[in-house]
Amino acid sequence: MSAAPATPLRVAMWSGPRNISTAMMRAWENRGDCAVSDEPLYAAYLATTGLDHPGRDEIIADGDTDYERVAVALSTGPAPGGRPVWYQKHMTxxxxxxxxxxxxxxxxxxxxxxxxxxxxESYLKSRATVAPEDIGLLQQAKxxxxxxxxxxxxxxVIDADDFLRDPGPFLEALCEHLGLGFTERMLEWPAGRRDSDGIWAPYWYDAVWKSTGFEPWRARSPQLSGEALRVADACRPAYEKLRAQRLVLD
Structure with missing residues (x-):
C-alpha cells in the first residue's frame, strides 16, 4: 500500500472526454469525506486555445483563466470545504x-x-469533428x-471497460493504493445535478444526471471510417501503452 500524502489527499484523475469520468466524480463525492473539482483547468484551456466548445463564453466567464494560478491552488491550496480528500477530475x-x-x-x-x-464514436455524437489531440490519450501517455x-x-491506470465489469473491487483496490478506506457509498448516488458540476454540465451530463450508479457493462463494436478511424488509429499506440500498465484484479 502506498503511503497517503499529507492532508488533503489530492487525487487527480486524468481522463479524456466521453469516458466514465463524471460518474467517477460522483462516486468520490458520495464518500462524504471528499471535495470534488470538475475540470478546473477548462476555462484556462478555452481562453488559451481559442477553441469553440459548447458554452465557451459561459465557461470562461465562470472559471479562472489564469492557468498557473489554478495549478498552484490545485497542488498546494486547501481543499474546498477543508475536506481531507480532494478529488480533481481532469481532462489531460x-x-x-x-x-x-x-x-x-x-x-x-x-x-x-x-x-x-x-x-x-461517442465524441462525434456531440461534436462535428475530432482530432487526435482532442481525446487526451496522447497527452495521457506523455x-x-x-x-x-x-x-x-x-x-x-484504470481501463473503463474493465472497471464497468466490476466497479466495487476496482474502487476498493484504488482506495487501498491511496491509503483510504473503501465505502459502498461510492457505488450509488442520488440522481440529479450537483452544485459541483461544471457550468458546461447541461451540454454533456444528461446521462449522469439521470444515473444512480455506474452504467452496466456492455460490449461495444464501434464502426468508424475515414477521418474518425484515422484519429482512433493515431491514438491507439498511446492507449495500448497505458493499457499494458492497467490495474488488473486477481
Missing part, C-alpha cells in the same frame, strides 16, 4: 504545453483510459511517463 488535454507540468507530481495521480474507437519518472513508480 487541458494541460498547457507552454507551462511546466511539474506541479502534477505533487498529486496522487490516476489515469482513466478508454478504447479510442469508443471515445471517437503525462504518465512524467509522473512515473518523478515518483519512481508507475501510477495506477
Amino acid at each position: 488535454h487541458h494541460l498547457q504545453p507552454r507551462y511546466s507540468s511539474a506541479w502534477v507530481n505533487k498529486l496522487a495521480n490516476v489515469f482513466l483510459i478508454r478504447d479510442p474507437a469508443e471515445v471517437v 503525462l504518465f511517463d512524467q509522473v512515473a519518472d518523478a515518483q519512481g513508480h508507475a501510477p495506477p
Whole structure:
C-alpha cells in the first residue's frame, strides 16, 4: 500500500472526454469525506486555445483563466470545504504545453483510459469533428511517463471497460493504493445535478444526471471510417501503452 500524502489527499484523475469520468466524480463525492473539482483547468484551456466548445463564453466567464494560478491552488491550496480528500477530475488535454507540468507530481495521480474507437464514436455524437489531440490519450501517455519518472513508480491506470465489469473491487483496490478506506457509498448516488458540476454540465451530463450508479457493462463494436478511424488509429499506440500498465484484479 502506498503511503497517503499529507492532508488533503489530492487525487487527480486524468481522463479524456466521453469516458466514465463524471460518474467517477460522483462516486468520490458520495464518500462524504471528499471535495470534488470538475475540470478546473477548462476555462484556462478555452481562453488559451481559442477553441469553440459548447458554452465557451459561459465557461470562461465562470472559471479562472489564469492557468498557473489554478495549478498552484490545485497542488498546494486547501481543499474546498477543508475536506481531507480532494478529488480533481481532469481532462489531460487541458494541460498547457507552454507551462511546466511539474506541479502534477505533487498529486496522487490516476489515469482513466478508454478504447479510442469508443471515445471517437461517442465524441462525434456531440461534436462535428475530432482530432487526435482532442481525446487526451496522447497527452495521457506523455503525462504518465512524467509522473512515473518523478515518483519512481508507475501510477495506477484504470481501463473503463474493465472497471464497468466490476466497479466495487476496482474502487476498493484504488482506495487501498491511496491509503483510504473503501465505502459502498461510492457505488450509488442520488440522481440529479450537483452544485459541483461544471457550468458546461447541461451540454454533456444528461446521462449522469439521470444515473444512480455506474452504467452496466456492455460490449461495444464501434464502426468508424475515414477521418474518425484515422484519429482512433493515431491514438491507439498511446492507449495500448497505458493499457499494458492497467490495474488488473486477481
